[in-house]
Amino acid sequence: MLLKTTPGIKPSEVTDKKLYISRRQFISGSAALIASGLVGSSFLGKPGDAPQEKLAIAKRGEYTISESITPYEEATGYTNFYEFSTGKRSVKELSKSLRTRPWTLSVEGLVEKPKKYDIEELIHMFPLEERVYRWRCVEAWSMVIPWIGFPLAGFIKKCEPTSKAEYVEFTTLYDPEQMPGQQTKALDWPYIEGLRLDEAMHPLALVAVGMYDEMLPNQNGAPLRLVIPWKYGFKSIKSIVRVRFVEKMPRSSWTKKRPEEYGFYANVNPNVDHPRWSQASERRIGEEGRRKTLMFNGYADQAGHLYSGMNLKKFY
Numbered sequence: 001m002l003l004k005t006t007p008g009i010k011p012s013e014v015t016d017k018k019l020y021i022s023r024r025q026f027i028s029g030s031a032a033l034i035a036s037g038l039v040g041s042s043f044l045g046k047p048g049d050a051p052q053e054k055l056a057i058a059k060r061g062e063y064t065i066s067e068s069i070t071p072y073e074e075a076t077g078y079t080n081f082y083e084f085s086t087g088k089r090s091v092k093e094l095s096k097s098l099r100t101r102p103w104t105l106s107v108e109g110l111v112e113k114p115k116k117y118d119i120e121e122l123i124h125m126f127p128l129e130e131r132v133y134r135w136r137c138v139e140a141w142s143m144v145i146p147w148i149g150f151p152l153a154g155f156i157k158k159c160e161p162t163s164k165a166e167y168v169e170f171t172t173l174y175d176p177e178q179m180p181g182q183q184t185k186a187l188d189w190p191y192i193e194g195l196r197l198d199e200a201m202h203p204l205a206l207v208a209v210g211m212y213d214e215m216l217p218n219q220n221g222a223p224l225r226l227v228i229p230w231k232y233g234f235k236s237i238k239s240i241v242r243v244r245f246v247e248k249m250p251r252s253s254w255t256k257k258r259p260e261e262y263g264f265y266a267n268v269n270p271n272v273d274h275p276r277w278s279q280a281s282e283r284r285i286g287e288e289g290r291r292k293t294l295m296f297n298g299y300a301d302q303a304g305h306l307y308s309g310m311n312l313k314k315f316y
Ligand SMILES: Nc1nc2c(c(=O)[nH]1)N[C@H]1C(S)=C(S)[C@@H](COP(=O)(O)O)O[C@H]1N2
Pocket: 075, 078, 079, 080, 081, 082, 083, 136, 137, 138, 172, 191, 219, 220, 221, 232, 233, 234, 235, 236, 237, 238, 239
């Protein structure tokens, strides 16, 4: 049932990585940074062009796929983060000044172990693995991104949800001074997302703290965000400050905004059109033409069983 493990890195990926590393070395003027592990936080959350700190990765995750990786510049330059802007190419610049240290993640609700976690504690709590995942936005573009993080399931186990907990709700930082998009009515703030507890416990669900060997850049959701690869991108909430275990299905920001367009489940599904466009195909960023969208974004063998017996046209 598991995805095939990639035995090595493809030559195309190696080229991409070398390219961006040498570019970054050039910017920083320091090769030492490249060699540094998970130490020293002087660069973290620092505004300006400070390069991202490298992350020490414990292992390559078993769920990694072997498709060509999207160029770093696209994955970090074409981002959705409405707290900063609805313009995908504007977020990178506008999010530079977001302070990601100190950062606290609060665990609340139906759990035996409610707790406020400091981000440093969280990052060091589990071995970090790299997982190359297909990434699909509801707007019909896709990427392939090497995320770095730890399984959400392991973290949830630590929280010890009670038997009453059916769903997990996630909340993004609310700070309109730092996040100018929150001064607009683009969405109902703060950004909220949710998962059924069994979805959240699925081994593919990742808490990402990095990508492409580095700490997460602000525009991609620093210091920690979800990555749920079988769902549309909007389920993968960025810059999380609160995890709450609840009995009832959380009302996410997107389902509040347009319930007829964005459902709670948001599983990638080529057979269910978005009211304003088809979901049958996608544009892979960096490629010519379009490709057919795969059921559950290609993760049907792994995650499909979570929805057996459900009408996926009704529960979109
Ligand atoms: N807090 C927050 N999380 C968010 C968003 C957002 O606007 N705010 N956008 C979502 C959408 S629509 C997508 S496609 C992905 C994009 O992630 P990426 O920019 O890292 O590729 O983040 C999701 N998480």
